[in-house]
Amino acid sequence: MISLSTISVKNVSKNFGSVKALQDVSFNVEPGDFYGILGPNGAGKTTLIRIITGQIKPDSGESITLGIDSEDSLKIRAKVGIVPEAESPPTFLTVQETLELVCQIRGVQDFLKKVDWWTEFFELGESRNTLCRDLSKGQRQKVMLASALIHEPKLLLLDEPFINLDPIYQRKIREYLLEYVSNGGTTLLCTHILEIAEKVCKNIALINKGRIVAQGPLNELRKPEETLEDTFMRLVTRM
Amino acid sequence: MVSYDWLLFTMMLKEEWRLHKSFIGGIGSGLFPSMIFLFSAGAAFTTQIFKTNISQSTPILILHSLLFFYGFFVGGLGQVGEEAMRRRLGQLNVLLQLPRLLPVSLRKMMAMFFIKDAVYYILYTLAPMVVGLGLGMYNTGLGISYLAIFGLTSTLTFILGMSLSFLLSSIYSKSLKLTIVLGAILVAIMALVSPLNILKASQLLLPLGFWETGNILFLIGTIAASAVLFTAALYTFQEKVTTPSGIYPPNYLQNMKAFSFSGSLSKLVSKEWLEIRRSGALVPMLFGFIGPLIVIYGMTWVLQNGLGIPLKFNTIFYGGFIGFMGVMTYSWLTNLEPNDFLNFQPVGIHDVITAKLVLYFVLVLPITVTYVLLIGIVTNELNLIIPALTFSLLNTLYVASVTTYLTGLWTNTMLFGAKTLSQFTGLTLLPLISGVLASFWVYDGTMKGYYTLAIICTGMLLLSIIMLRKLEKKWRTRIFSFTVQ
Numbered sequence: 001m002i003s004l005s006t007i008s009v010k011n012v013s014k015n016f017g018s019v020k021a022l023q024d025v026s027f028n029v030e031p032g033d034f035y036g037i038l039g040p041n042g043a044g045k046t047t048l049i050r051i052i053t054g055q056i057k058p059d060s061g062e063s064i065t066l067g068i069d070s071e072d073s074l075k076i077r078a079k080v081g082i083v084p085e086a087e088s089p090p091t092f093l094t095v096q097e098t099l100e101l102v103c104q105i106r107g108v109q110d111f112l113k114k115v116d117w118w119t120e121f122f123e124l125g126e127s128r129n130t131l132c133r134d135l136s137k138g139q140r141q142k143v144m145l146a147s148a149l150i151h152e153p154k155l156l157l158l159d160e161p162f163i164n165l166d167p168i169y170q171r172k173i174r175e176y177l178l179e180y181v182s183n184g185g186t187t188l189l190c191t192h193i194l195e196i197a198e199k200v201c202k203n204i205a206l207i208n209k210g211r212i213v214a215q216g217p218l219n220e221l222r223k224p225e226e227t228l229e230d231t232f233m234r235l236v237t238r239m
Numbered sequence: 240m241v242s243y244d245w246l247l248f249t250m251m252l253k254e255e256w257r258l259h260k261s262f263i264g265g266i267g268s269g270l271f272p273s274m275i276f277l278f279s280a281g282a283a284f285t286t287q288i289f290k291t292n293i294s295q296s297t298p299i300l301i302l303h304s305l306l307f308f309y310g311f312f313v314g315g316l317g318q319v320g321e322e323a324m325r326r327r328l329g330q331l332n333v334l335l336q337l338p339r340l341l342p343v344s345l346r347k348m349m350a351m352f353f354i355k356d357a358v359y360y361i362l363y364t365l366a367p368m369v370v371g372l373g374l375g376m377y378n379t380g381l382g383i384s385y386l387a388i389f390g391l392t393s394t395l396t397f398i399l400g401m402s403l404s405f406l407l408s409s410i411y412s413k414s415l416k417l418t419i420v421l422g423a424i425l426v427a428i429m430a431l432v433s434p435l436n437i438l439k440a441s442q443l444l445l446p447l448g449f450w451e452t453g454n455i456l457f458l459i460g461t462i463a464a465s466a467v468l469f470t471a472a473l474y475t476f477q478e479k480v481t482t483p484s485g486i487y488p489p490n491y492l493q494n495m496k497a498f499s500f501s502g503s504l505s506k507l508v509s510k511e512w513l514e515i516r517r518s519g520a521l522v523p524m525l526f527g528f529i530g531p532l533i534v535i536y537g538m539t540w541v542l543q544n545g546l547g548i549p550l551k552f553n554t555i556f557y558g559g560f561i562g563f564m565g566v567m568t569y570s571w572l573t574n575l576e577p578n579d580f581l582n583f584q585p586v587g588i589h590d591v592i593t594a595k596l597v598l599y600f601v602l603v604l605p606i607t608v609t610y611v612l613l614i615g616i617v618t619n620e621l622n623l624i625i626p627a628l629t630f631s632l633l634n635t636l637y638v639a640s641v642t643t644y645l646t647g648l649w650t651n652t653m654l655f656g657a658k659t660l661s662q663f664t665g666l667t668l669l670p671l672i673s674g675v676l677a678s679f680w681v682y683d684g685t686m687k688g689y690y691t692l693a694i695i696c697t698g699m700l701l702l703s704i705i706m707l708r709k710l711e712k713k714w715r716t717r718i719f720s721f722t723v724q
Contacts, residue, residue, distance in 0.1 A: 055582055055718045073716070078585035088579040092517040093510065097491035098580075104495070104506035105584050131485030131517065148583065 005064075006031050006155055006186045007052060012061035014047055014210075021047040022058070023210045029188055029203075034181045036201035036218075037190040040236060044210040045190040046085050049159045052188070053082055066155060078106070081148035085159040085190075087140040089132035095119065095143055096128040099150060106151040118146040121176075122169070137164045145173065156180070156187045162196055174200055198228040208236045244351070251334050251355040258333075259655055270657030276367035278664075283375020299450050300440055302372075303396045304538060306365070307444060308531065310400025312567070313360050314353070314408070346473055353405055353469065357398055363655075369393055392446035395461045399445070402468035409476040415519055422526055426533065433537035487517065498597070507586070507594035514575045515598070524571040528603060531564050532557075532610055554615045555678035555692070558627035559671055561607045562634030566642050569599050570650040578648070578719040588714040592643050599639060607631050623681065630674055630692055637699035641666045644706040647714050666702075670695050 007029035014022040022044045029035040037045050050056045052063050054073025063070040066079050089098050096115060103111035119128050122142040127135060132143060141164040148156065156177070162170045178200060181187055191197055197204065198218070205215035214221055214235045222231045259268045335352055338345040373386040411418040431438040441447035441457070445464065448457035494509035501508050515521050539552040572595045581591065611631050615624035645663055646653040653659045673695050680688030 053583075055720075071716075073718075074585050074587055077583065082583035084579075084583055086579070088577070090510065090514075090578075090580050091576050092485075092514040093491065094485075094487055094489065096489050097510075097513070100489070100491050101506065101510055102584060105586055129486050129488060131487065134485045144583075147580075 005029060006033070006066060007035075007188060008064045009048070009052065010062050012048075012051060012058045012063055014044075014051060014056070014058050020210050022051070025061070025207070025210070025212055027205045027212060027215055029186060031186055032181060032184055034177070034187045034200050034202050035189070036197040036204040037188065037207055038192065038194065038197055038204055038232060039207035040192060043192075043207045045192075045207060046159055047210075048207070049082075049084075049157055049188070049190050053077060053080070053157060079153060080155045080157055081151065081153040083144050083148045083156075083158045083161040085163075087137065087144045087164065089135075089140055089143040089147070091133045092131060094129045094131055095124050095135070095139075098132055098143055099146055102147045102150055108151050111150075114150050118150050121172075122146055138166060138169070141165055142169070149176075154185060156185065158187065159190045160192070161189070162191070162193060170196065194228045194232055206232065206235050247334070248351055248355060251351060252359060254334055255355065255359050259652065266657075268656065271655055271660065272363055272367040274657045274660060275364055276371040279368045279371030280374045281371075283372045296447075296450065300447060301538065303392065303444055303447055304440075304534070306393050306396045307400040308534070309364075310397040310402075311404040312400075312527075313356060313397075314401030314404030346476060349476055350469075350473055353401070353472075357401060361394055361397065365393055365397055366390075388449075391458070392449060395458060395465070396444065396446045398465050399461055399468075402465040402472065406468045406472040406475065409472040411519070411523065412476065415522065419522060426530070429534070429537065433540050485517070501594070501597045504590070504594050504597055507590060508597050511572070511575075511591075511594050511598050515572070518575050520571060520575055524568055525602065525606070527571060528564060528568045528606060531567070532561065532606075535560050535564075536614070551679065551682060553678055553681065554611060554618060554620045554623040554627040555630055555681060555688075556675055557614050558611050558631030559634055559674040559678065561603075561610060561631045562636070562638040563667060563671055565599070565603050565635050565638055566650065568603055569595065569639060569642050572599060573646075573648045573650050582719050587711070588647055588717045588719065589711040591719075592647060592710060592714060595648075596639060596643060600635075603635060604632070607635055626681075626689065626692055629696055633696045633699045633703075634670065634674065637670065637703045638667055640703040640706040644710060644713060647717065648719070670699055 005028040007027075009028070010026050012022055012025045013020075025044070025048065027035075037048060039045050047056070051058050051070060052065055054063075054070040054076050057071070065076050068075045068079070070076065090101070093101060096119065099115045099118060100111065102108075103114065108114060119125055122145070124139065124142060124146075127139055132140060135143065141161075145161060148158075162173065165173065174196060177187055187200075189197065189201065201218055203216065204218050204221065206213045206221075218228070221235075222228060223234075226234075256268070335348055337343055338348055369386070369390040372389065407418060407421060410421065428438075428443065432440050432443060441451050445457045445461040448454065448460075490513060491509055494512050495505045498505040498508040498512065515524070536557065539556070578591060608628065611627045612624060615621055615627060620627075641663060642650055645659050645666075654663060673691065677688045677691035677695065680691065682688075
């Protein structure tokens with residue numbers, strides 16, 4: 001049966017040797033949602049996003065994204081935009097060439113205008129002919145974000161996308177993502193930066209030691225007068 | 240108390256082992272030395288390599304030359320250091336990157352890295368090879384002291400090759416022009432041995448001198464030369480990675496047009512080409528292909544004319560080795576960029592492999608054709624040029640197909656796995672040896688040599704087609720990252 005959810009993760013478990021990275025994880029992300037996967041370091045967030053994008057296989061369970069089984073990673077990658085945890089743009093390509101490469105791979109129409117637009121959006125104009133190798137971490141992260149957004153995908157999978165960005169760009173991206181979701185896009189955000197999650201996520205799943213400890217609408221999980229940090233500490237430390 | 244240096248050194252050894260294991264698996268990595276042992280013991284027994292009708296100095300010359308070049312290819316650490324410091328290893332984090340975090344000098348780390356590599360590869364490959372060959376020596380009654388001396392000279396030769404390569408790669412990290420000049424001088428010096436015959440091989444490869452004279456000064460000289468090269472490499476190495484200077488006009492789209500003959504692959508071929516050019520790998524890559532071809536010609540010249548071995552090495556013989564040598568060129572192509580970025584784009588490993596294959600053929604085919612033509616003309620064997628070209632081109636295609644099918648984008652690493660190495664050896668050596676035999680038969684007055692070549696070429700073509708067709712199925716589900724699978 002084809003799942004109607006944008007992302008459907010069912011009973012997914014993954015071990016790395018004796019380390020139980022994910023244990024019986026299930027959740028759904030519906031179209032138009034801004035869904036947050038929140039958890040401390042080593043909780044399993046990155047493993048989860050790698051399974052959703054088909055980069056690694058779960059030991060058990062299944063993950064379906066945009067109706068495609070995670071077994072077919074290439075098909076999923078063709079339809080989504082991904083920002084990984086570690087920024088790794090091509091070493092020997094310049095900023096402009098990297099974006100051109102992405103456009104060529106993804107068959108983006110009218111790509112020269114889009115390359116210009118995203119270069120301007122991230123104020124990378126002065127660095128557009130600099131090799132990605134020689135950019136700062138923040139600039140490299142901007143290239144990764146532009147590469148994930150330039151083809152205007154219906155679904156964004158973001159793994160700690162704000163981590164190397166200054167507050168100005170954190171805000172700019174946050175606002176862009178909110179507008180993207182309000183225009184029908186879907187976003188899955190993995191993060192441990194609770195302030196940002198609090199400002200953007202409609203629904204969240206709290207993950208700790210490979211298990212989902214709570215999930216649902218952010219407002220329902222949070223008790224009255226509780227900050228997200230309080231909620232996080234209450235739910236994560238009770239394990 | 241365990242010293243900090245010793246701790247770091249043992250951690251580096253563990254790191255090397257775990258890197259191998261992470262990709263090949265523990266059993267594959269563990270079996271590799273056993274395989275080397277079995278290969279060398281088998282070779283020693285079947286060929287009686289140390290006691291045949293050819294003089295003893297011939298196998299010693301060949302083995303030490305091969306070990307020198309093996310050391311040379313292991314020792315190119317200058318680039319590795321720069322890559323580590325420039326974060327060019329993708330998601331792979333290695334101890335060599337410690338100077339970015341801790342108050343330890345890169346020079347010291349490079350020294351340790353060199354010693355670690357020397358110890359690791361001596362234990363992992365040289366020791367089992369020497370012991371394996373030793374069994375052959377025992378078979379011929381040469382005794383344990385002979386084996387000990389062989390082990391010592393082999394190790395020193397390997398380290399000499401590593402040291403020279405370390406120095407060249409350190410210079411290369413500073414100046415490409417100087418490296419080219421030094422490379423040319425080295426080739427010229429080698430030419431003094433063969434074919435000019437002005438110097439003796441033992442005057443360059445000092446351990447050979449010990450075999451010829453028994454004079455221990457040759458061994459001391461080797462140690463001294465290695466120490467000088469190693470120290471010079473350490474002090475030539477760029478301790479501080481220079482400030483950013485990589486600004487280039489946009490060339491990607493322009494290159495795509497130039498590679499439009501490769502169809503939809505041109506978008507990846509263009510990227511690969513920019514990586515080759517901008518990483519500065521083009522010259523050493525070509526040198527790494529042409530150099531061994533010159534060495535093979537030189538060695539066979541020594542065997543035939545210097546030592547009077549009664550074998551006729553003709554154009555077809557040399558043509559067969561070209562494809563085999565291409566493995567190193569392909570391996571270079573896979574070492575330029577970790578490609579982690581492509582994990583997030585709809586690009587499969589098989590797409591990148593195919594793009595690399597396109598570039599591989601663009602680079603090696605003109606050299607292949609030129610080499611065969613030159614040898615055909617020099618040896619006055621114009622009648623053999625067409626069969627030699629056919630054999631060499633199909634062998635190039637075949638070896639590339641085997642390499643890409645078996646090792647994908649991790650040729651250097653995966654060939655250190657027992658299973659992959661045995662498959663690779665079985666698949667590539669059989670046609671190579673058959674081709675070499677056929678090359679000897681073309682002058683026996685019958686058509687046997689030509690018929691054999693035709694069968695080998697047809698077989699290689701068919702197997703190449705099969706492997707290239709299966710490339711996608713084999714690699715489609717893998718990802719680019721080295722460590723995360």
